[in-house]
Amino acid sequence: MGTKRHFRVWRGDDTGGSLEDFQVEVNEGEVVLDVIHRLQATQTPDLAVRWNCKAGKCGSCSMEINGKPRLGCMTRMSTFNETETVTVTPLRTFPVIRDLVTNVNFNYQKARELPAFAPPAGVAPGEYRMQQVDVERSQEFRKCIECFLCQNVCHVIRDHEENKHAFSGPRFFIRAAELDMHPLDARDDRKELAQAEQGLGYCNITKCCTEVCPEHIKITDNAIIPMKERVVDRRYDPVTWLGRKIFRRDQLDEQPVSASPKPAAAAADSGSNWHQEGPVPQEAPVGADGKLVVAELTLDRAAAGSPFGDDQVFPLPPEQLRYQHPSPPTGDGH
Template identity: 90%
Template sequence: MGTKRHFRVWRGDDTGGSLEDFQVEVNEGEVVLDVIHRLQATQTPDLAVRWNCKAGKCGSCSMEINGKPRLGCMTRMSTFSDTETVTVTPLRTFPVIRDLVTNVNFNYQKARELPAFAPPKGVEPGEYRMQQVDVERSQEFRKCIECYLCQNVCHVVRDHEENKRAFSGPRFFIRAAELDMHPLDARTDRKELAQAEQGLGYCNITKCCTEVCPEHIKITDNAIIPMKERVVDRRYDPVTWLGRKIFRRDQLDEPAMAHSSSPSTEAADTSSHWHQQGPQPQAPAVGADGKLPVAELYLDRPAASSPFGDDQEFPLPPDQVRYNHPH
């Protein structure tokens, strides 16, 4: 048998809520998410919590435990003293849907605004070649599980609603840095776009995002600061400064986005006005009978016995096959 522990869990929705007290059994080796599941099973079956893998790799169970943003599945109960009250609340930065579940659509919108990897022209998938040093340089950033704890603690996102439209946050700064370091990415304007469109200049490198990262990514030291340095190098380079004395300022400030005919520029042109409304999901095309068309493939070899009878011939006669090529 385990011991009884005092838990305080926030209950409510977007209209309001409060902390409720529970006495719940805790066994050796359990994590906070285990206790939340026990609460659901024994005392509060309607308690809402988001979770998936329970292995610290999906980022779903983000919550605040005793005021610190953590993953519920990676926070062991042994880290708290036997008499300590464990308070569990939803992420404070994002709107509450219900109980411990928050609306993180802000992050998905910012992900859509970030230009994707642009493969180089003339190189087909499967022909990409990279040096191991280039792989290792950005490997750290690919460990991100998108728990959004870094977004939650970023004061620009949390405390300044007026800046949200022009600020992507640390999770997407490391994505921009990863692509900027990628030797096969055809875009050459990642740092300029990070400054102009993602709000890189708003970050004052307090390192709070690095402190809460469950994957121990050095977000500030290895991504944000180097990106800031590359922006400064370009803006304050003496050759560029001299060029401003000769050419118009706009020709130098936005060269990759407006004054180049390289393949990377073509990609850059498609990403201007990032903050416009993106395409809306489209309903699937259905036939007059209200059903989706079924695509059948022509089999080039005999198959197993048909569940509809043994008189079915394989391969199927072409005149009896209806094949709809996916568009």
């Protein structure tokens, strides 16, 4: 025989609603979704809830239980005290359709914006070969069940409606990281795309997404932070940036990143070579002794120009540079 427990369940739709109180029977070993189904069967047959597998693998029954985003089918009633009121509400980040069902179309729109796996040229399906270590690196991210709990707790989406058009969220950061790590993916612009189109820079790695993931994917440590580091290495590392400005002047004018391929005519008009091979890196000029001709480059101020590019233009005019060549040895050996 079960015991009576106090439940508070949010009832309403997109026009508004409120929490309603229920006394419902709870049996040993049951999960919250079992209790919701009992409420539907005995007290409130019009209660709307989304669910499918009841095994923690479809991600459908996402809800907030006592204020924490969880899967209803994986939250056991034994985790709560017998006198504790269990409050069940819909995901707060997404618009409510009715009761515990929310509209998560935002996530599917972001999924459509992310370029899919690009097959390598000259390799037919069935001929793909990968090292086991490469398989294991990205396998963690493929465990995602798209419950969107990480999207729900991400404050960039949850608290700032104005960010949604430029921010994909943690679920799609791990997808971008997985493809960037994939040795057979033919696209080499995943990092730039994450920065320019997915809004990777908005994430301040609070790890709230990792904390609620039911598949225990280390979203922040294994996906977001490495992607941020690779973007920084490519774009903002001062040494790399300065070297590119000096020795690879053919890349001074960077074109904006676009996830959608442009027609050939449009690409020609805009000057974008996004879908073409980039210029081949050139070696730095060296002297006969194998050393750089310029030993040191200094500015006429205490600090170097900002690596983010402000009002400083490289290469600098000659009158603003000071070349310091190695001094020839004197007669006393110094």
